[in-house]
Amino acid sequence: FQRLPIAFFDRRQHGELMSRMTNDIEAVSSTLNSSFIQVFSSVLTLGGTIIIMLSLSPILTILTMTIIPIMFWAMRWITRRTAPLFKEQ
Structure with missing residues (x-):
């Protein structure tokens, strides 16, 4: 927003900009949260699988x-x- 010209803000309503910004931030936050949960879950599953495999054979x-x-x-x-x-x- 800081690099955009003033004319950009004059052509758009305040609510539209706030809505876009809020939606974009929410999308990024949701993606990062789900990615972190997936990575953590995958690492935990892999570790558990290796431990069980080692204990069996x-x-x-x-x-x-x-x-x-x-x-x-x-x-x-x-x-x-x-x-x-x-x-x-």
């Missing part, structure tokens, strides 16, 4: 966890090869 858990870096590497390899093709398309 440590060897199987270690084997499962070794697949994750392999999948990550394969994903990067595929992405690097297909990205130029997507840009070309």
Whole structure:
């Protein structure tokens, strides 16, 4: 608002600007709150899953966890090869 010219404020009603600002701030706040809750929930679920897996079968858990870096590497390899093709398309 500080960078907008005075003419911008002259053309719009005060209530319209306040409504837009309030709605935008509420949308950002809602998004940040839900994102924080999702990240916290996901981390907690992942941690709990790993703990339960370790308590049931440590060897199987270690084997499962070794697949994750392999999948990550394969994903990067595929992405690097297909990205130029997507840009070309």
